[in-house]
Amino acid sequence: MNGRRVLLGVTGGIAAYKAAALASRLVQAGAILDVVLTADALRFVGAATFAALARRPVHTSLWERVEEIPHITLAREAEVVAIVPATANTIAKLALGIADDLLTNVVLATRAPLVVAPAMNTAMLEHDATRAHIATLRARGAEIVEPEIGFLAEREHGAGRLAGEDALVAAIEHALLRTNELAGERVLITAGPTREPIDPVRFLSNASSGTQGIELAREALARGAEVDLVLGPTSLEPPAGARTARVTTAREMDDAVRERAANATIAIATAAVADWRPATTHAHKVKKTDEPQSLALERNPDILANLGAQKNGLFLVGFAAETEALETSAREKLVRKQLDAIAVNDVGGERGFGAGPNALVLLWGVHGRKDLGAGSKRELAVRLWDAIVELKAERR
Ligand code: C5P
Numbered sequence: 087m088n089g090r091r092v093l094l095g096v097t098g099g100i101a102a103y104k105a106a107a108l109a110s111r112l113v114q115a116g117a118i119l120d121v122v123l124t125a126d127a128l129r130f131v132g133a134a135t136f137a138a139l140a141r142r143p144v145h146t147s148l149w150e151r152v153e154e155i156p157h158i159t160l161a162r163e164a165e166v167v168a169i170v171p172a173t174a175n176t177i178a179k180l181a182l183g184i185a186d187d188l189l190t191n192v193v194l195a196t197r198a199p200l201v202v203a204p205a206m207n208t209a210m211l212e213h214d215a216t217r218a219h220i221a222t223l224r225a226r227g228a229e230i231v232e233p234e235i236g237f238l239a240e241r242e243h244g245a246g247r248l249a250g251e252d253a254l255v256a257a258i259e260h261a262l263l264r265t266n267e268l269a270g271e272r273v274l275i276t277a278g279p280t281r282e283p284i285d286p287v288r289f290l291s292n293a294s295s296g297t298q299g300i301e302l303a304r305e306a307l308a309r310g311a312e313v314d315l316v317l318g319p320t321s322l323e324p325p326a327g328a329r330t331a332r333v334t335t336a337r338e339m340d341d342a343v344r345e346r347a348a349n350a351t352i353a354i355a356t357a358a359v360a361d362w363r364p365a366t367t368h369a370h371k372v373k374k375t376d377e378p379q380s381l382a383l384e385r386n387p388d389i390l391a392n393l394g395a396q397k398n399g400l401f402l403v404g405f406a407a408e409t410e411a412l413e414t415s416a417r418e419k420l421v422r423k424q425l426d427a428i429a430v431n432d433v434g435g436e437r438g439f440g441a442g443p444n445a446l447v448l449l450w451g452v453h454g455r456k457d458l459g460a461g462s463k464r465e466l467a468v469r470l471w472d473a474i475v476e477l478k479a480e481r482r
Pocket residue numbers: 276336355356357358359360361386387388389390391403404405406407419
């Protein structure tokens with residue numbers, strides 16, 4: 087953290103007093119600290135505390151030193167923006183892009199990663215509105231430092247207590263570490279299902295939502311990579327910073343990948359590509375009859391194996407969605423498709439497909455293995471990139 091520019095935003099919750107201890111920790115770790123306090127934060131804590139700890143002027147209004155355009159200057163200088171504590175109100179404003187004070191303007195104007203540490207009453211935290219806003223921020227790439235369960239100012243025990251200082255420092259350090267970690271890398275990601283038409287209205291496909299690949303793309307962008315995303319049919323929105331090619335069939339995905347592969351330095355295949363397609367696609371909707379029908383299928387190209395066969399320095403990561411003999415089949419794929427690593431997930435139970443939680447194990451080489459644990463696809467994207475970066479560095 088030494089010499090890094092950290093912007094600490096403090097909002098108006100009772101836990102605001104804990105932000106002073108955090109500020110001291112960050113300064114001791116060598117950070118150059120800019121503190122922005124909201125008007126409500128100033129009802130709980132004094133600007134003087136933070137100014138003395140940071141040894142710098144603190145910022146409380148859009149309308150001070152207007153000639154410096156404070157929100158833009160602060161937004162550009164920050165290498166990370168951490169909001170500790172974050173109230174339900176501020177979280178809602180950030181999710182909606184409302185900018186009605188200095189802090190919310192800074193967050194809208196910055197390209198630095200955002201760390202948000204919610205702290206509030208349990209009912210407010212569990213309200214659908216708050217949960218949706220937190221999910222929005224997380225989906226945009228913010229690191230949410232989960233509040234703890236514990237003693238609350240209401241003299242109740244529940245969820246909503248500000249995360250501990252160590253967790254806050256770790257989240258800020260992690261955000262700083264990952265910034266620009268992938269600068270100069272060109273990442274190619276396949277995501278989503280493919281759709282193989284039977285006739286104009288029917289197709290063969292699978293339950294993949296594309297979430298894991300989209301989160302990996304988002305995280306790669308947050309770490310400074312250029313990202314090409316080749317995305318099968320999904321209702322999900324890809325991150326704005328990625329160059330996204332939308333495709334429907336496996337053959338279209340294969341073409342799009344081939345066009346982009348030569349330029350890539352890292353490729354990750356998360357797409358659930360249909361292994362077969364109907365041998366013929368009917369030009370018109372097939373009429374219903376009472377006769378039994380059969381469908382002739384032919385093999386689709388294996389996009390990942392094609393990449394492996396001519397990878398030329400490309401660092402190649404595959405996925406294996408399995409329901410049995412998980413790691414044995416994944417290791418077999420690792421070798422056969424000439425991959426540098428493979429992420430295995432068990433799609434047998436509730437996990438795997440869709441927007442829900444996931445669990446991954448990363449395998450490489452003959453014995454290489456790292457359990458990335460369970461979590462949301464957003465969290466696993468962060469952990470998988472941490473592991474890929476480490477593995478790639480070891481190879482050098
Ligand atoms: O062989 P299997 O389909 O289990 O391998 C899964 C891995 O291969 C995933 O990374 C998937 O994206 C990729 N794949 C592919 N093209 C196919 C089939 C799978 O890129 N036709």
